[in-house]
Amino acid sequence: MDGLYLHVPFCAQKCRYCDFLSFGHQSExxxxxxxxxxxxxMLLLTQYSNDKPRTIFIGGGTPSFLPDFLLEKLLSAVRKYFVSPALVEFTIEGNPESLNEEKLQLLRAFGVNRLxxxxxxxxxxxLQLLGRRHTFAEVVNIFAAARKAGFTNINFDLMYGLPGQDLSSWQQCLRRVLALGATHLSLYQLNIEERTLFGRWLREGKLTEFDDEMALAMYRLAKSMLTEAGFHQYEISNYAQDNFECEHNKIYWRTTMDYLGLGLGAHSFQDGRRSSNPVKWQDYVVPxxxxxxxxxxxETLTVKEAMAEMIFMGLRMNQGVSLVEFEQRFDRKLVSVYEKAITKCxxxxxxxxxxGYLRxxxxxxxxGNLVFVEFV
Ligand code: SF4
Incomplete structure (x- = not known):
């Protein structure tokens, strides 16, 4: 397998915009x-296979929210069943308020090399409006602590298109973030999902949709500031300094590599087959x-769906879709399957x-989406 994902669905509380499979206020x-x-x-799945991943990603939720003894238990099991010399990247997600020096050292001791x-x-x-529990001052402190603990590969997730945000506050935020020295930035536009508190506020008129033109201006501003600061954009929402692209996420975007997902609702792609774990606690934990x-x-994709997926995901990356890889996988030429769409685009x-690449x-x-529609 190329990548391993482990889902930890716990958070201190549910953020107001969050539509992920995660729970706030859970007991120890x-x-x-x-x-x-x-x-x-892990035990049951590895009984018949000794396959080890190149990348591991523990995401959520907020994995760093686990109490130390549980985090240690989880990391010990990952080390026992999956860590090998083949491992090149081991990421964990965390929030500023649930990380501290001891936890960071624990992560390093178990070989986690990307935060x-x-x-x-x-x-x-x-931050308050989003329902987050930290301040930017805590980000500054935890970043310094992470560096001290030996982390050299650190990503920040940032959002734009927030209620009340303007171009100048976005610029100021990017400046502050760049001054810290993260090696990777993931920038996502806030998308208000129906099932969230923000979704309800939108229906009730307490929030309004963000202006598309302004969101576009924010995207462009970020791209130019980050490029000037030495980052390169390698996927629509992701920027990295040289040698700091996220290897794990590239496995998903390429759509041809195998990954195994463990935990509630986690997705896998192995031997050309897609599958996912149950999303309900009683269907996952109890058995x-x-x-x-x-x-x-x-889930079995038809050939047409698999082709479209390879195009969507591949086009998200700057590298684009490889014509050779497409032909090797489907035994058909990309340019002839999508002749009409390509000519129009x-x-x-x-x-x-x-x-040899479509970009x-x-x-x-x-x-983005206007282009993808041509390939459906
Ligand atoms: S910390 Fe992340 S996963 Fe947890 S509720 Fe907030 S947005 Fe959702």
């Missing part, structure tokens, strides 16, 4: 049961505590086709 006993279930899943911190905003008002693997839901200056132009990247 529930977290203990969950970690025990994850350990069982992804949920910063989201530099403004106290925005595992009884030594039974939970029933995975299998080239005419509109949305796509380029050269050096979005700058204009195409900004339009």
């Amino acid at each position: 006993e529930r977290m203990r049961q969950y970690v025990q279930a994850l350990e069982k899943e 992804s911190i949920g910063v989201q905003s530099c403004s106290t008002e925005s 595992l505590l009884n030594n039974i693997l939970p029933k995975r839901e299998e 080239q005419k509109n200056d949305w796509l380029t086709l050269n050096e 979005l132009t700058e204009k195409g990247r900004v339009l």
Whole structure:
């Protein structure tokens, strides 16, 4: 397998915009049961296979929210079943308020070499509005502590298009973040999902949709500031300094590499088959505590769907979609399958086709979904 993902669905509280599979306000006993279930899943799955990943990503939720003894239990199991000399990247996600020096040292001791911190905003008002529990001062402190603990590969997740945010506050935030020295930045526009508190506020008129033009201006500003600061954009939302691209995420975007997902609702792609774990606690945790693997839901893509997926995901990356890889996988030429769409997109200056890759132009990247629709 190329990558291993482990899902830890606990957070101190649910953020107001969050639509991820995560729970706030859980008891320690529930977290203990969950970690025990994850350990069982690792044990049962590795009984017949000795396959080790190149990348490991513990995400959530907020994995750093686990109490130290549970985090240690989880990391020990990962080390026992999956860590090998083949491992090149080991990431964990955390929030500033649930990380501290001891936890950072614990992570380093277990070989975690990449830290992804949920910063989201530099403004106290925005952080409060989002339902986050930290301040930017805590980000500064935890970044220094992470460096001290030996982390050299640190990502910040940031959001733009927030209620009340303008271009100048976004610029100021980017300046403050760049001054700290993270090696990777993931920048996402706030997307208000129906099932969240923000979704309800939108329906009730307490929030309004963010202006598209302003969001575009923020995207462009970020791109130019980050490029000037020595970052390169390698995926629509992701920027890295040289040698700091996230290897794990590239496995998902390439769509041809295998990954195994463990934990509640985690997705896997192995031997051309997609599957996912149950999203309900009783369907995931209970069977595992009884030594039974939970029933995975299998999903088979048609050839047409698999082709479209390879295009969507590939176009998100600056590298683009490899014509050779497409042909090797589907035994058909990409340019003949999508002749009409490619001609139209080239005419509109949305796509380029050269050096064996199909790529979005700058204009195409900004339009994103409009381009993808052509390939459906
Ligand atoms: S910390 Fe992340 S996963 Fe947890 S509630 Fe907030 S946005 Fe969702």
